[in-house]
Amino acid sequence: xxxxxxxxxxxxxxxxxxxxxxxxxxxxxxxxxxxxxxxxxxxxxxxxxxxxxxxxxxxxxxxxxxxxxxxxxxxxxxxxxxxxxxxxxxxxxxxxxxxxxxxxxxxxxxxxxxxxxxxxxxxxxxxxxxxxxxxxxxxxxxxxxxxxxxxxxxxxxxxxxxxxxxxxxxxxxxxxxxxxxxxxxxxxxxxxxxxxxxxxxxxxxxxxxxxxxxxxxxxxxxxxxxxxxxxxxxxxxxxxxxxxxxxxxxxxxxxxxxxxxxxxxxxxxxxxxxxxxxxxxxxxxxxxxxxxxxxxxxxxxxxxxxxxxxxxxxxxxxxxxxxxxxxxxxxxxxxxxxxxxxxxxxxxxxxxxxxxxxxxxxxxxxxxxxxxxxxxxxxxxxxxxxxxxxxxxxxxxxxxxxxxxxxxxxxxxxxxxxxxxxxxxxxxxxxxxxxxxxxxxxxxxxxxxxxxxxxxxxxxxxxxxxxxxxxxxxxxxxxxxxxxxxxxxxxxxxxxxxxxxxxxxxxxxxxxxxxxxxxxxxxxx
Amino acid sequence: xxxxxxxxxxxxxxxxxxxxxxxxxxxxxxxxxxxxxxxxxxxxxxxxxxxxxxxxxxxxxxxxxxxxxxxxxxxxxxxxxxxxxxxxxxxxxxxxxxxxxxxxxxxxxxxxxxxxxxxxxxxxxxxxxxxxxxxxxxxxxxxxxxxxxxxxxxxxxxxxxxxxxxxxxxxxxxxxxxxxxxxxxxxxxxxxxxxxxxxxxxxxxxxxxxxxxxxxxxxxxxxxxxxxxxxxxxxxxxxxxxxxxxxxxxxxxxxxxxxxxxxxxxxxxxxxxxxxxxxxxxxxxxxxxxxxxxxxxxxxxxxxxxxxxxxxxxxxxxxxxxxxxxxxxxxxxxxxxxxxxxxxxxxxxxxxxxxxxxxxxxxxxxxxxxxxxxxx
Numbered sequence: 014x015x016x017x018x019x020x021x022x023x024x025x026x027x028x029x030x031x032x033x034x035x036x037x038x039x040x041x042x043x044x045x046x047x048x049x050x051x052x053x054x055x056x057x058x059x060x061x062x063x064x065x066x067x068x069x070x071x072x073x074x075x076x077x078x079x080x081x082x083x084x085x086x087x088x089x090x091x092x093x094x095x096x097x098x099x100x101x102x103x104x105x106x107x108x109x110x111x112x113x114x115x116x117x118x119x120x121x122x123x124x125x126x127x128x129x130x131x132x133x134x135x136x137x138x139x140x141x142x143x144x145x146x147x148x149x150x151x152x153x154x155x156x157x158x159x160x161x162x163x164x165x166x167x168x169x170x171x172x173x174x175x176x177x178x179x180x181x182x183x184x185x186x187x188x189x190x191x192x193x194x195x196x197x198x199x200x201x202x203x204x205x206x207x208x209x210x211x212x213x214x215x216x217x218x219x220x221x222x223x224x225x226x227x228x229x230x231x232x233x234x235x236x237x238x239x240x241x242x243x244x245x246x247x248x249x250x251x252x253x254x255x256x257x258x259x260x261x262x263x264x265x266x267x268x269x270x271x272x273x274x275x276x277x278x279x280x281x282x283x284x285x286x287x288x289x290x291x292x293x294x295x296x297x298x299x300x301x302x303x304x305x306x307x308x309x310x311x312x313x314x315x316x317x318x319x320x321x322x323x324x325x326x327x328x329x330x331x332x333x334x335x336x337x338x339x340x341x342x343x344x345x346x347x348x349x350x351x352x353x354x355x356x357x358x359x360x361x362x363x364x365x366x367x368x369x370x371x372x373x374x375x376x377x378x379x380x381x382x383x384x385x386x387x388x389x390x391x392x393x394x395x396x397x398x399x400x401x402x403x404x405x406x407x408x409x410x411x412x413x414x415x416x417x418x419x420x421x422x423x424x425x426x427x428x429x430x431x432x433x434x435x436x437x438x439x440x441x442x443x444x445x446x447x448x449x450x451x452x453x454x455x456x457x458x459x460x461x462x463x464x465x466x467x468x469x470x471x472x473x474x475x476x477x478x479x480x481x482x483x484x485x486x487x488x489x490x491x492x493x494x495x496x497x498x499x500x501x502x503x504x505x506x507x508x509x510x511x512x513x514x515x516x517x518x519x520x521x522x523x524x525x526x527x528x529x530x531x532x533x534x535x536x537x538x
Numbered sequence: 539x540x541x542x543x544x545x546x547x548x549x550x551x552x553x554x555x556x557x558x559x560x561x562x563x564x565x566x567x568x569x570x571x572x573x574x575x576x577x578x579x580x581x582x583x584x585x586x587x588x589x590x591x592x593x594x595x596x597x598x599x600x601x602x603x604x605x606x607x608x609x610x611x612x613x614x615x616x617x618x619x620x621x622x623x624x625x626x627x628x629x630x631x632x633x634x635x636x637x638x639x640x641x642x643x644x645x646x647x648x649x650x651x652x653x654x655x656x657x658x659x660x661x662x663x664x665x666x667x668x669x670x671x672x673x674x675x676x677x678x679x680x681x682x683x684x685x686x687x688x689x690x691x692x693x694x695x696x697x698x699x700x701x702x703x704x705x706x707x708x709x710x711x712x713x714x715x716x717x718x719x720x721x722x723x724x725x726x727x728x729x730x731x732x733x734x735x736x737x738x739x740x741x742x743x744x745x746x747x748x749x750x751x752x753x754x755x756x757x758x759x760x761x762x763x764x765x766x767x768x769x770x771x772x773x774x775x776x777x778x779x780x781x782x783x784x785x786x787x788x789x790x791x792x793x794x795x796x797x798x799x800x801x802x803x804x805x806x807x808x809x810x811x812x813x814x815x816x817x818x819x820x821x822x823x824x825x826x827x828x829x830x831x832x833x834x835x836x837x838x839x840x841x842x843x844x845x846x847x848x849x850x851x852x853x854x855x856x857x858x859x860x861x862x863x864x865x866x867x868x869x870x871x872x873x874x875x876x877x878x879x880x881x882x883x884x885x886x887x888x889x890x891x892x893x894x895x896x897x898x899x900x901x902x903x904x905x906x907x908x909x910x911x912x913x914x
Contacts, residue, residue, distance in 0.1 A: 340784055368786030381777040384551075385799040394795075395785035431551075445781065 017083055018043045019185050019217035025077035027064045035061045035241045042217040049220045049232035053464035057241040058221045062187050066102060067094055082184060100130040103178030107190040112174050113162040120158030123177055130181045145176040149206060168199035179210055189221045196327035197535040204231050229253055237261050267465035269472055269498040275480040277320030277501055282485045283453055284315040288347035290338045308334040310510045321486040323500030323517060331509035332489045336455045340371055369399050372446035376458035378438035382430035389426035392445045411448060419444045420474060436467035455487045460495050472498050493536045497521055505529045558878040565874020572867040579685035586642035586678035589622050594635040644675035646682040646835035658850040668852040670843050680860050682835030691816035695809055697755045702762025710770025711793050728760045740828040747830060765808055769801035807879050810872025814865055837861055
């Protein structure tokens, strides 16, 4: 390690309109070193990195000193900044889907940074771009140069972003949650690639993440942030083995734990036979329609009362589509039986009356609640529709008792969704589902948008509800740790087909399918 | 108390939009000025009329503004409605009582027979903006014309809004074939030339304001359909809409309660421009003589008179000033609304926006309860 750090922050505070979001943060990253900046959402980890690079909106106020290789960044002119960003400092952002311009080819986008900072043009730039794509281990480099962003998968796009970030051999690489939007197996590859590039070029890396598992494996030192304050900084081994601050200890203890409590009965609640979902592909004029895309290939499954069936798989494996098909929210083929009712035969009003029995909680706590309705109306809507005979007072009673059941205070009823945090919104979504007293609850990645500590609370709530009400859960997740804490049985899906199924513990302990094995390996269980 | 309750119940987005609109001073003042002019013109009968508002005659109260009294009541000979501006009647009344006249003692269709100059007569103390070529008071016609234009545009806008939202909503929400067929039909429909249709109509029937409104309504909603359809297409895949479907709500309730309130934002910004469009079209038709029946107070007709009587510049100037004032105000309001609804538009870089908009962090306002019910 060099004597002089590449990036040094000295008592940096950042405020938006007098609200302090980062409070006197000091840190330094040396060449060849990876410093992980860890914290939950809203802890100020991204803001501090963006603030150091002068990328915050105009209403942010920054105090303190930022130095890049000894140079005080406060003295830079806008022109200096432009020369610095993308040249001495490379960025990788979280969303590979939106970080690339959809209207330019990959080659052109990489070429742009090369032209701006190195003055490379035409054939030279193309050769260098080809070289960069090879460095990030992308296949078919020549074809990719002329490909459009939408033709690439998320992992490939993130590799392109990395290629762009390292194009000018930066001294510092800022990776802001670079793998959060990716599947676990892809996540592994990307982080390995980053480590490899770092050691080859001797870059300093500021690695921003919320995932402690990744920190443990990929960082040298770690800085824990909580509500804009530095909690502790130290080597990864020291912080993980002997955390000094109370917050670090809660964070470390926030791994999902425990096992499902309720005992499933033998009575089958939901059964599907030869269920499949096929999406039609668009037809060209005068051409024959191409065969449909099978999102879910014919499969059978059953779920007992009081049981939790975990559905595990990476994005695009068809797990959400399967759940939607079971609820008759997308068209499907095959038999679906809920209790004694054949759901697949029902239409219109008959189907709508049955919907009361099977409810769903979605992944995104911000999108799942109508922003223009107060919480009481959101929760009671289904009740008011399905039971018009219930008078206002009773509806109110039921809303309040349901709120109590999901652990929210009664004042919540009169407020609007935007006033709540992600975890609270997810509780509201659960309340909306259980007020109808369903028999089946489909949980579509209910915890993946939440911080670990909040996740843990929600899992506990869901388990208790199941025990108390004898609910059956269909629990969809890509996070094996969460699934293990929830599910009795699991189904592992890939490309719309079941790879493996069985008792949760057994599958996770001794997976037979190779896909399950790689999945397990990637998620460090 | 209730006032406070209702403002604090507005979502912060609405509050921010209101603030952004208020901060845009041009739009804010235009809005109030336009509102004032509109309310003022709604009371046109009290401001410009050829009847007194109230009068006293031989110890009795009369309200000619509201009630038609025969001339015989006031010592005349004819059983027709009293002509209060007639010197004979006027004198008869004023010897036995008094009359309270509106500030402009002419209505839009009053022909002033006692002009000093041949019509069109220039502005003077009697006719503040002069008279047109038939001896009618221009100020009175502008006030009534303004009201008529705005009311017409209002009716047209509301009508188009209803039709546009219904058709656009159905196309967007159901998508697929419904959308495909609906879009193609509305494309064909929008290919029909509206202006020619109106001109042809004018030769078939005596066009009155309802005919005009009806015909224009048939076409003006097409502009809205695309916007509403796009919003519904987007919203139907949002999770709260899916949750409502999973809850078993029927389509019309989902559209009304969940999709529409969120689709209205894009629609609202379009309205002021629809409004200006309606006024311009009406004026254009009147100018060409295919619009409102002759004699109606119309700004378009005033423009036509200005063109035909270049020796009387007060006609053209009045028409120009009143039309451009009205349309500019509306455009300013429209711009203000559009900017207020645009999240990326920041009026003052050092002002409030962005930071205050951040969603609640995971530990704010309402602390998460310590799982009281969960530990058992």
